[in-house]
Amino acid sequence: MAQPLLEVQNLHANVGGHEILRGIDLTVSPGEVHALMGPNGSGKSTLAHVLAGRPGYTVTEGRVLYRGRDLLAMPPEERAREGVFLAFQYPVEIPGVSNVYFLKAAVNAVRKHRGLTEYDAMEFLALVKEKAKLVEIDEDLVKRPVNEGFSGGEKKRNEIFQMALLDPQLAILDETDSGLDIDALRIVAGGVNQQRSPERSMIVVTHYQRLLNYIVPDFLHVLVDGRIVRSGGKDLALELEEKGYAWLEKEPPAAVGAR
Amino acid sequence: MSSDPNSVFDLTNREYKAGFVTDIESETIPPGLSEDVVRLISAKKNEPEWMLEWRLKAYRHWLTMREPTWQNVHYPAIDYQSSVYYAAPKTRKDAPKSLEDVDPKLLETYEKLGIPLRERAKLAGVAVDAVFDSVSVATTFREQLAEVGVIFCSFSEAVRTHPDLVRKYLGSVVPHSDNFFAALNSAVFSDGSFCYIPKGVRCPMELSTYFRINSANTGQFERTLIVAEEGSYVSYLEGCTAPIRDENQLHAAVVELVALDDAEIKYSTVQNWYPGDSQGKGGIYNFVTKRGACRGRNSKISWTQVETGSAITWKYPSCILQGDGSVGEFYSVAVTNNYQQADTGTKMIHIGKNTKSTIVSKGISAGHGQNTYRGMVKILGKADGARNYSQCDSLLIGDKCGAHTFPYIEVNNSTAQMEHEASTSKIGEDQIFYFQQRGISAEEAVNMIVNGFCKVVFKELPMEFAVEAQKLLGVSLEGSVG
Numbered sequence: 001m002a003q004p005l006l007e008v009q010n011l012h013a014n015v016g017g018h019e020i021l022r023g024i025d026l027t028v029s030p031g032e033v034h035a036l037m038g039p040n041g042s043g044k045s046t047l048a049h050v051l052a053g054r055p056g057y058t059v060t061e062g063r064v065l066y067r068g069r070d071l072l073a074m075p076p077e078e079r080a081r082e083g084v085f086l087a088f089q090y091p092v093e094i095p096g097v098s099n100v101y102f103l104k105a106a107v108n109a110v111r112k113h114r115g116l117t118e119y120d121a122m123e124f125l126a127l128v129k130e131k132a133k134l135v136e137i138d139e140d141l142v143k144r145p146v147n148e149g150f151s152g153g154e155k156k157r158n159e160i161f162q163m164a165l166l167d168p169q170l171a172i173l174d175e176t177d178s179g180l181d182i183d184a185l186r187i188v189a190g191g192v193n194q195q196r197s198p199e200r201s202m203i204v205v206t207h208y209q210r211l212l213n214y215i216v217p218d219f220l221h222v223l224v225d226g227r228i229v230r231s232g233g234k235d236l237a238l239e240l241e242e243k244g245y246a247w248l249e250k251e252p253p254a255a256v257g258a259r
Numbered sequence: 260m261s262s263d264p265n266s267v268f269d270l271t272n273r274e275y276k277a278g279f280v281t282d283i284e285s286e287t288i289p290p291g292l293s294e295d296v297v298r299l300i301s302a303k304k305n306e307p308e309w310m311l312e313w314r315l316k317a318y319r320h321w322l323t324m325r326e327p328t329w330q331n332v333h334y335p336a337i338d339y340q341s342s343v344y345y346a347a348p349k350t351r352k353d354a355p356k357s358l359e360d361v362d363p364k365l366l367e368t369y370e371k372l373g374i375p376l377r378e379r380a381k382l383a384g385v386a387v388d389a390v391f392d393s394v395s396v397a398t399t400f401r402e403q404l405a406e407v408g409v410i411f412c413s414f415s416e417a418v419r420t421h422p423d424l425v426r427k428y429l430g431s432v433v434p435h436s437d438n439f440f441a442a443l444n445s446a447v448f449s450d451g452s453f454c455y456i457p458k459g460v461r462c463p464m465e466l467s468t469y470f471r472i473n474s475a476n477t478g479q480f481e482r483t484l485i486v487a488e489e490g491s492y493v494s495y496l497e498g499c500t501a502p503i504r505d506e507n508q509l510h511a512a513v514v515e516l517v518a519l520d521d522a523e524i525k526y527s528t529v530q531n532w533y534p535g536d537s538q539g540k541g542g543i544y545n546f547v548t549k550r551g552a553c554r555g556r557n558s559k560i561s562w563t564q565v566e567t568g569s570a571i572t573w574k575y576p577s578c579i580l581q582g583d584g585s586v587g588e589f590y591s592v593a594v595t596n597n598y599q600q601a602d603t604g605t606k607m608i609h610i611g612k613n614t615k616s617t618i619v620s621k622g623i624s625a626g627h628g629q630n631t632y633r634g635m636v637k638i639l640g641k642a643d644g645a646r647n648y649s650q651c652d653s654l655l656i657g658d659k660c661g662a663h664t665f666p667y668i669e670v671n672n673s674t675a676q677m678e679h680e681a682s683t684s685k686i687g688e689d690q691i692f693y694f695q696q697r698g699i700s701a702e703e704a705v706n707m708i709v710n711g712f713c714k715v716v717f718k719e720l721p722m723e724f725a726v727e728a729q730k731l732l733g734v735s736l737e738g739s740v741g
Binding site: 054075076145162 | 690697699707
């Protein structure tokens with residue numbers, strides 16, 4: 001088997017002194033899409049943030065290998081340049097900085113890191129035009145300040161648009177479906193599906209089974225109290241939809257994490 | 260992974276890129292201030308009697324004044340008797356007559372500052388009047404300017420060669436008794452720039468002055484006077500730097516602008532005096548009086564300033580809108596990092612009918628910096644149809660700095676239209692993280708946010724200055740996030 005892209009081993013993490021992650025094991029190989037579900041407060045978003053390197057989280061135990069390297073030792077921008085992308089649940093507004101200027105800086109930072117030549121303005125605009133179609137994003141939004149005054153749906157679309165431009169190896173989608181109406185959900189999911197490839201892996205964090213009707217995962221994990229208590233295929237989602245999480249909360253943690 | 264919430268806003272040292280001392284023999288007088296010192300300065304400069312009298316009048320008035328205390332800055336008492344009031348680089352003979360006469364070391368200094376006189380002048384078409392400590396050392400492009408009748412020379416030279424003009428306008432906008440620091444300047448000013456644009460002439464190039472304080476313990480008291488005759492136009496650029504020294508240095512300048520009918524003066528400043536180290540040691544005390552008089556109908560004066568340096572900044576470039584239909588503008592970016600303090604803003608005094616003023620102030624605070632906007636808009640009784648638009652925005656980086664806004668508005672005419680907008684925002688950790696997650700470093704993130712914040716002011720600057728200002732901002736905020 002090929003080397004896994006991501007190996008999370010016995011990961012424990014605190015936020016403000018509270019232990020949120022209590023021993024996560026998860027292995028993601030290239031091209032796989034893993035869905036992560038679980039009740040509120042189970043640690044789904046925390047895991048996403050810890051992987052991306054958001055400040056404020058303390059890892060107390062365990063390790064994370066990304067292409068065999070210690071991911072937790074890298075500063076957040078290096079993780080991004082190495083191909084880890086987080087689609088935020090609540091994308092932040094950045095007044096005064098236009099989306100296109102921001103994205104050009106981001107794409108060129110990544111390209112520089114990978115030893116590629118940086119795009120000039122013309123090349124970049126051509127790329128923007130191409131990728132904007134993917135998520136049906138209005139070109140007007142591209143010119144406006146980052147996320148400023150965007151609707152909830154526009155913000156999420158902008159995240160997937162950024163993902164398309166940055167071409168990550170590991171995309172973590174943190175509740176990308178939350179706050180989306182059904183049309184927006186279809187567009188966003190369509191954008192994600194078009195970006196599925198044998199080289200790109202995804203971790204899709206979601207509350208609702210409905211997203212998984214659009215983005216069909218290879219694996220599904222249920223997170224309860226900071227541990228993965230059940231892993232399975234996409235059928236597990238239907239079982240969850242029917243029974244809720246309660247029956248899993250009573251069960252002891254799954255013997256194996258991912259697979 | 261870091262769990263310390265302060266880590267992103269860790270204060271680390273910043274490098275001051277203009278902090279070198281040029282080893283040039285300079286001619287100074289002993290520290291202290293007295294009538295004799297004023298006389299000595301005047302004598303050193305071979306000034307006529309009227310100039311000396313004016314200085315003495317200012318000095319005597321200064322003795323009766325007290326340092327102002329209303330500003331929102333804190334500093335130990337200044338001992339005016341320990342400062343040196345005159346320092347001039349020694350030259351081979353008299354004053355340098357051309358660039359070739361200038362001490363090569365001096366020119367080297369300018370090179371380090373990134374303003375090679377020759378190239379800068381040639382490439383950018385900028386005429387530079389460089390003030391090194393107190394004496395104007397080089398003026399370029401004089402001949403070309405003279406062809407169209409523009410006078411651009413050092414202040415001392417103007418006193419000798421154009422005494423009528425100097426006497427007519429000196430102190431006519433900022434009187435010798437105006438305020439404590441202006442009075443001090445009037446008594447001991449060492450040099451500065453004089454600029455006269457004759458009727459109907461559009462000055463063919465941007466005029467530029469670079470100020471730099473070099474000698475230790477030297478106060479710099481330069482004086483600038485710009486007169487734009489009817490229908491003329493001039494754009495004037497001023498840049499300042501000072502070497503790193505532990506002790507504080509005083510800088511008290513006066514700038515007077517006079518615009519007659521239909522004349523326009525655009526005055527741009529990039530101030531990068533040494534701000535002190537990360538612990539607040541050293542740095543320039545910058546107490547400056549800048550004021551423009553729109554005397555003529557439909558005249559216009561526009562101030563643009565980018566203030567990144569100095570331990571203390573105290574300046575309020577103002578416009579007296581006397582002529583009917585005259586326009587005053589003030590665009591400002593003020594940055595305070597580490598322990599810097601700035602109390603800056605403007606005064607727009609509307610006297611004439613249909614006068615218009617615009618104020619855009621952008622304050623950025625980082626580290627322990629304290630940034631105050633203080634502004635006054637005054638509409639006098641006869642100023643029918645006056646309009647003002649004010650916008651004051653503050654940006655905070657970290658949680659140990661401060662932003663303060665004191666807008667004063669006084670309206671004595673019911674036809675006036677006033678608009679005031681203000682905002683305070685903070686660069687949040689979540690914003691920085693958003694940039695980082697996209698591969699952009701925290702430092703670059705701050706740069707981009709700050710530049711976005713200042714965009715409207717930068718676009719008022721002449722092209723090459725805008726680029727410089729952006730870079731300077733980056734340097735000034737270096738280390739404001741860790």
